[in-house]
Amino acid sequence: EPEVTQTPSHQVTQMGQEVILRCVPISNHLYFYWYRQILGQKVEFLVSFYNNEISEKSEIFDDQFSVERPDGSNFTLKIRSTKLEDSAMYFCASSEVPLNTEAFFGQGTRLTVV
Amino acid sequence: AQSVTQPDIHITVSEGASLELRCNYSYGATPYLFWYVQSPGQGLQLLLKYFSGDTLVQGIKGFEAEFKRSQSSFNLRKPSVHWSDAAEYFCAVGITGNQFYFGTGTSLTVIP
Numbered sequence: 001e002p003e004v005t006q007t008p009s010h011q012v013t014q015m016g017q018e019v020i021l022r023c024v025p026i027s028n029h030l031y032f033y034w035y036r037q038i039l040g041q042k043v044e045f046l047v048s049f050y051n052n053e054i055s056e057k058s059e060i061f062d063d064q065f066s067v068e069r070p071d072g073s074n075f076t077l078k079i080r081s082t083k084l085e086d087s088a089m090y091f092c093a094s095s096e097v098p099l100n101t102e103a104f105f106g107q108g109t110r111l112t113v114v
Numbered sequence: 115a116q117s118v119t120q121p122d123i124h125i126t127v128s129e130g131a132s133l134e135l136r137c138n139y140s141y142g143a144t145p146y147l148f149w150y151v152q153s154p155g156q157g158l159q160l161l162l163k164y165f166s167g168d169t170l171v172q173g174i175k176g177f178e179a180e181f182k183r184s185q186s187s188f189n190l191r192k193p194s195v196h197w198s199d200a201a202e203y204f205c206a207v208g209i210t211g212n213q214f215y216f217g218t219g220t221s222l223t224v225i226p
Binding site for chain 2: 004006033035041042043044045048056058091093102103104105106107108
């Protein structure tokens with residue numbers, strides 16, 4: 001069964017450092033997403049990406065964040081100058097088309113900023 | 115503003131007992147509705163979804179959910195819970211373009 005894969009599963013970084021979270025979406029999917037879940041809180045939408053550009057982003061997704069599809073398979077989330085409050089589980093998801101089909105989620109990357 | 119409410123933070127049921135997890139949403143029209151399950155250390159797995167048509171939808175692992183427009187609810191049910199169902203359950207609503215709004219989740223504990 002096709003799946004979304006995320007690496008690494010756990011990342012520890014020092015405050016102020018840059019991190020890149022990696023995702024390999026399902027190969028025939030066209031829409032890509034990043035969500036995050038701060039411990040004990042709800043899963044929150046960060047950004048969606050289609051046709052090599054951001055299609056929607058939340059207010060959480062400020063200038064500190066960026067996304068990129070550097071090649072035909074990877075989809076990355078970059079966080080510049082990490083803050084303690086960026087500590088969370090980050091989920092990547094992909095779908096064939098938006099909403100009228102399911103979004104497949106990866107297993108998540110747990111980011112810990114110390 | 116759109117919102118999703120899961121009133122029960124934590125539910126404990128005995129194995130073999132029935133289960134109902136509640137979900138209410140706030141939105142002017144009928145949204146797309148989803149239930150996801152998250153086992154420890156795992157990603158979010160889709161259990162079922164509702165877009166239109168029959169308001170009772172069947173999902174994987176023996177789960178079903180019923181959309182009730184009058185109550186703005188989409189409750190998840192299972193007639194007989196198995197120990198392997200212990201997990202975190204998230205209700206989600208898809209409204210605009212391509213983003214989901216998630217509830218805070220309900221943690222399910224199954225006791226033998």
